[in-house]
Amino acid sequence: MINRECGVFKTTYQADMALYTVPLARITVWAFLAFFVFVLPFVVDTQRLVWANLVGIHLIAALGLNILVGLCGQISVGHAAFMAVGGYTAAIMSSRADMPFWIGLVAGGVFASVYGLLVGLPSVRIKGFYLAFATLAAQFITEWTITHVKWIGGGFQSSIIVPRPSLGPLTIDTEREKYFLILALVIVAVVAALNIARSRLGRAFVAIRDRDVAAELIGVDIARYKLLAFMISSFYAGVAGALWVYYLGNANIEAFRIVESIAFLAMIIIGGLGSVLGTIYGTAFVVLLPFILEEILQTFKGVIPVSDIHSFVAHLRFAVYGGLIVLFLMVEPEGLNRLWRNVKDYFRVWPFPY
Amino acid sequence: MDFFLSLLVKGLILGAIYGLVALGFVIIYKATSVINFAVGELLMFAAFLAVAMTAIYGLPLAAGIGITLALMVLFGFVLERGVLRPMIGRPVVGMIMATLGLGIFLRGFVSITWGVQTRNMDLLLPTKPLQLGSISVGAVDLAGVGIALFLAAAFAYLFQRSRVGIALRAVADDQQAAMAMGIRVSTVFAVSWALAGLTAVAGGLIWGAKIGVDQYLALLGLKVFPAAILGGLDSLAGAVIGGLVVGVTENLAAGYLDPHVGGGLKDFVPFVLMLVVLMVRPYGLFGREIIERV
Numbered sequence: 001m002i003n004r005e006c007g008v009f010k011t012t013y014q015a016d017m018a019l020y021t022v023p024l025a026r027i028t029v030w031a032f033l034a035f036f037v038f039v040l041p042f043v044v045d046t047q048r049l050v051w052a053n054l055v056g057i058h059l060i061a062a063l064g065l066n067i068l069v070g071l072c073g074q075i076s077v078g079h080a081a082f083m084a085v086g087g088y089t090a091a092i093m094s095s096r097a098d099m100p101f102w103i104g105l106v107a108g109g110v111f112a113s114v115y116g117l118l119v120g121l122p123s124v125r126i127k128g129f130y131l132a133f134a135t136l137a138a139q140f141i142t143e144w145t146i147t148h149v150k151w152i153g154g155g156f157q158s159s160i161i162v163p164r165p166s167l168g169p170l171t172i173d174t175e176r177e178k179y180f181l182i183l184a185l186v187i188v189a190v191v192a193a194l195n196i197a198r199s200r201l202g203r204a205f206v207a208i209r210d211r212d213v214a215a216e217l218i219g220v221d222i223a224r225y226k227l228l229a230f231m232i233s234s235f236y237a238g239v240a241g242a243l244w245v246y247y248l249g250n251a252n253i254e255a256f257r258i259v260e261s262i263a264f265l266a267m268i269i270i271g272g273l274g275s276v277l278g279t280i281y282g283t284a285f286v287v288l289l290p291f292i293l294e295e296i297l298q299t300f301k302g303v304i305p306v307s308d309i310h311s312f313v314a315h316l317r318f319a320v321y322g323g324l325i326v327l328f329l330m331v332e333p334e335g336l337n338r339l340w341r342n343v344k345d346y347f348r349v350w351p352f353p354y
Numbered sequence: 355m356d357f358f359l360s361l362l363v364k365g366l367i368l369g370a371i372y373g374l375v376a377l378g379f380v381i382i383y384k385a386t387s388v389i390n391f392a393v394g395e396l397l398m399f400a401a402f403l404a405v406a407m408t409a410i411y412g413l414p415l416a417a418g419i420g421i422t423l424a425l426m427v428l429f430g431f432v433l434e435r436g437v438l439r440p441m442i443g444r445p446v447v448g449m450i451m452a453t454l455g456l457g458i459f460l461r462g463f464v465s466i467t468w469g470v471q472t473r474n475m476d477l478l479l480p481t482k483p484l485q486l487g488s489i490s491v492g493a494v495d496l497a498g499v500g501i502a503l504f505l506a507a508a509f510a511y512l513f514q515r516s517r518v519g520i521a522l523r524a525v526a527d528d529q530q531a532a533m534a535m536g537i538r539v540s541t542v543f544a545v546s547w548a549l550a551g552l553t554a555v556a557g558g559l560i561w562g563a564k565i566g567v568d569q570y571l572a573l574l575g576l577k578v579f580p581a582a583i584l585g586g587l588d589s590l591a592g593a594v595i596g597g598l599v600v601g602v603t604e605n606l607a608a609g610y611l612d613p614h615v616g617g618g619l620k621d622f623v624p625f626v627l628m629l630v631v632l633m634v635r636p637y638g639l640f641g642r643e644i645i646e647r648v
Contacts, residue, residue: 069447073445073447075446075447075450077450077454122629122632122633125633125636126632126636128446129389129446129449129450130583130632130636132389132391132450133579133583133628133632134628134629134632136576136579136625137580137625137626137628137629137632138629140576140621140622140625141622141625141626141629144618144621144622147618148615148616148617148618148622150616259458262454262458265451265454266455266458269451273447311470312466315461315462315465315466315470316462316466317462318458318459318461318462318465319458319459319461319462319463319466320462321455321458322455322456322457322458322459322460322461322462323455323459324455325451325452325454325455325458325459326437326452326455326456326459329441329444329448329451329452329455330437330440330441330452333444333448
C-alpha cells in the first residue's frame with residue numbers, strides 16, 4: 001500500500017505472486033488491520049461508524065464486480081440485481097423461516113451465485129455490449145419480479161422486516177457490533193479476492209479478458225471460466241445484499257435499483273479496473289462522496305444560495321460522480337490505484353527525474 | 355375487438371416514438387460504433403432545454419425549439435469531440451461506462467439546474483382528442499407519429515441520396531476504405547452525433563408534451579435498447595420496425611395481462627423480448643450478421 005519498491009528484482013514466479021512484495025508491506029498491512037480493529041471503532045462517533053459500515057458492505061459487492069469486469073472483462077450492468085437476490089433470500093429465510101443470520105448470509109450468497117450463473121449464460125454466446133444489454137435486461141426483470149411477485153417482495157412498494165442478526169447468545173445490535181461483523185467479512189472478501197487474482201483462476205480470467213481466442217488456444221475453457229466469474233461475482237454481491245438487509249433491518253427494492261448497479265461500476269472504474277486495492281479506494285470514494293459533499297456545503301451554508309442542502313447533494317452527487325467516471329475514463333483509465341502508483345513511482349527516484 | 359384495436363393503435367403510436375429515438379441510437383452505432391447508453395438522458399436534456407427556453411425564458415415556441423435544436427446539435431458535436439473521440443480503440447467496457455457516466459451526469463446536472471418538479475411542455479396543439487371510429491387519439495400522439503415518420507423518411511432519403519449520407523454509410527461499412535476514398539471520418543462522426551441530437555430533440559418534445567418534463571423522461575431511453583436490438587443494431591429500418599414491435603408488444607401485454615399480474619408489464623415485457631432476441635438472434639431482424647464464436 002504505502003511501501004515502495006526500488007525496482008523490479010523478481011526472479012521467480014513465486015516472488016511475482018507474493019502477497020507481500022517486500023517485508024515492509026507485511027508490517028503496513030498488519031498496521032492497517034490493527035488500526036481498523038483497535039483504533040477506528042473506538043475513536044469515531046456513531047455517524048462516522050455508519051459511513052465505515054456502508055463502505056464495508058458496498059466494498060464486498062464491488063470486489064465481486066471487479067472480479068467479473070476488471071479481471072474477466074465481462075461487463076455487467078446488473079450487479080445490484082444479484083445483491084437483491086441475496087438480500088431477499090436472506091430476508092425471507094430470516095423473517096419467515098427463523099433461520100439464524102449466518103445461514104441467511106451463506107444462502108444469500110449461494111442463491112445469488114446460482115442466479116448469476118443463469119444471467120451469465122448469455123455470456124457464452126455473446127460478448128461486449130451485447131452482454132451489457134443482457135445484464136441490463138436481467139436487472140429490470142429482477143426488479144419487476146421482486147416488486148410484483150407478492151411472495152418475494154411482499155407486494156408493491158413494501159419491504160420485509162428482518163430480525164436483528166445474532167451469533168449464539170450475542171445479538172448484533174449497536175453500530176459498533178455491526179462494524180466488527182462487517183469488518184470480518186470484508187477481510188475475508190479482500191483476502192479471497194487477492195488470492196483469486198493471483199492464482200490459476202485469476203490468470204484464466206485475465207487471459208479471457210485480454211484475448212479470448214488466445215485464451216482458448218492455451219487451454220482455458222472459456223465458457224466454464226466465464227460462468228465461474230459470474231458465479232463468484234454474484235456470490236460476493238449476494239453476501240453483500242444479505243449483509244445490507246441485516247444491517248438495515250429490512251429489505252426494500254430501492255436499495256437494489258439500476259442506479260446502484262451503475263454506482264458499483266463507477267466504484268471499480270474510479271478505483272481502478274482489476275485491482276483489489278483500487279476497488280477499496282473507489283468504493284470509499286463513491287460511498288463517502290455525498291456525505292463529504294454535504295459536510296462541505298454545510299460549512300459554507302451562508303455562502304451558497306441553496307435552500308435544501310440535503311436534496312441538493314442528492315443531485316450534485318450524481319453530477320459529480322457521473323462527471324468523474326467520464327473524466328477518469330478519459331484521463332486515467334486505470335483509476336485512483338494508478339494515480340497512487342504514479343505518486344509512489346515519482347518518489348521512488350526523487351529528487352532525480354529518472 | 356375494439357379493445358384490441360385501441361391497444362394496437364396506442365402501441366403503434368408508442369412504437370413510433372421508440373423507433374424515432376432508436377434511430378438516433380442506431381445512427382451513432384452505425385457510424386462510430388459507440389453504444390450510446392445516455393440516449394434517454396440526452397432526450398431528457400433536450401426536453402429540459404426546450405422547456406427552459408419557452409417556459410422560463412419566455413421565448414416563443416418556434417424560437418425555443420430552434421435554439422434547442424441548435425444547442426443539442428452543438429452538444430452532440432462537443433460530446434463526440436471531447437468525450438468519445440479519446441475513447442477510440444479502448445476496451446468496450448470503457449465506451450459503455452463513458453456513456454453511462456454521461457447519463458448520470460446529465461441527470462444530476464438537469465435537476466441541479468432546473469429543479470425536480472415536473473414541468474409542462476406546451477406545444478400549442480389542440481387538447482381535444484381525435485375520434486377515429488371508436489378509438490380516441492391525442493393530437494400530441496398524432497404529431498409524434500407524424501414527426502417520427504417524417505424523420506424516418508428524411509433519414510432514409512439522406513442515407514440513400516445525399517453526399518453526407520453516402521459518406522455515413524461508407525464509414526459505417528469500412529472506416530479505412532472510407533478514409534482512403536477521401537471521406538473525412540471525423541466530420542462524419544460529428545454529423546452522426548448531430549443527427550442523434552436532432553432525434554433527441556424530437557423525441558424529447560413529443561414525449562415531454564405527453565407525460566411532462568422531469569427525470570422520468572430519461573426512462574424512455576431504456577425502451578430504445580430492446581427496439582434497437584430487435585431491429586438489429588446497425589439497421590435504420592430495423593430501428594423503426596423494432597420500435598413499432600416493442601411498442602405494440604408491450605401495449606398488448608399490458609392491456610391483456612396486467613390485471614392478472616398486478617401491473618407494470620410495460621417495463622418488463624420489452625426486456626424479456628430483448629433477452630430472447632439476444633439469445634436467439636443477437637444481430638436482430640435486419641442487422642448485419644457478424645458471426646463470431648465466443
